[in-house]
Amino acid sequence: DIVMTQTPLSSPVTLGQPASISCRSSQSLVHSDGNTYLSWLQQRPGQPPRLLIYKISNRFSGVPDRFSGSGAGTDFTLKISRVEAEDVGVYYCMQATQFPLTFGGGTKVEIK
Amino acid sequence: QVQLQESGPGLVKPSQTLSLTCTVSGGSISSGGYYWSWIRQHPGKGLEWIGYIYYSGSTYYNPSLKSRVTISVDTSKNQFSLKLSSVTAADTAVYYCARVVTMIVVADYWGQGTLVTVSS
Numbered sequence: 001d002i003v004m005t006q007t008p009l010s011s012p013v014t015l016g017q018p019a020s021i022s023c024r025s026s027q028s029l030v031h032s033d034g035n036t037y038l039s040w041l042q043q044r045p046g047q048p049p050r051l052l053i054y055k056i057s058n059r060f061s062g063v064p065d066r067f068s069g070s071g072a073g074t075d076f077t078l079k080i081s082r083v084e085a086e087d088v089g090v091y092y093c094m095q096a097t098q099f100p101l102t103f104g105g106g107t108k109v110e111i112k
Numbered sequence: 113q114v115q116l117q118e119s120g121p122g123l124v125k126p127s128q129t130l131s132l133t134c135t136v137s138g139g140s141i142s143s144g145g146y147y148w149s150w151i152r153q154h155p156g157k158g159l160e161w162i163g164y165i166y167y168s169g170s171t172y173y174n175p176s177l178k179s180r181v182t183i184s185v186d187t188s189k190n191q192f193s194l195k196l197s198s199v200t201a202a203d204t205a206v207y208y209c210a211r212v213v214t215m216i217v218v219a220d221y222w223g224q225g226t227l228v229t230v231s232s
Binding site for chain 2: 001035037039041047048049050051054055060092094096097099100101102103104105106
């Protein structure tokens with residue numbers, strides 16, 4: 001299985017300030033079809049996960065443009081340009097290049 | 113708007129079989145293009161993908177659970193189901209059903225999740 005490692009575990013952020021989360025995979029996520037199936041999900045307290053970003057940098061429908069994804073190969077980053085109160089929660093990266101699909105351990109974003 | 117809703121017992125005894133159903137509304141399972149999936153989250157922990165079923169009935173299970181998992185589909189009811197046998201306390205988790213788009217392999221819609229506790 002591909003192991004996904006996220007850092008940091010927790011990210012206290014001041015409202016209006018940026019936040020950045022890193023995700024590293026144990027092997028390249030470039031699929032034989034040329035695509036990289038790395039996505040980011042947000043889980044607010046008491047809620048199911050919600051898709052934010054897919055294929056590294058594509059925002060899902062309805063996701064604010066303050067969320068952006070980048071990276072390649074084995075190293076990926078989710079950035080929130082200006083954190084708002086509604087962004088509090090746990091963020092997960094997920095790889096779907098190889099089954100079984102696997103997730104990072106999560107990064108908790110909280111307000112200072 | 114596609115919606116998924118899990119249902120089933122919230123308490124299962126050790127060694128018994130956990131059974132859950134996911135009812136899909138706002139879209140047809142038979143339309144193709146999606147892996148209908150089960151994912152679980154142990155209390156306070158991360159996410160673990162259990163497996164999926166395609167509308168045709170083809171399945172893929174996480175090797176870590178493969179010997180105990182069965183996922184089935186009932187297209188006439190627009191439902192798919194999970195059975196996990198020989199459960200232990202380690203199977204206590206919130207179980208989510210989700211739709212995974214085959215073309216881009218993303219879980220775009222999730223159910224609210226249902227907590228299943230394994231205890232005597």
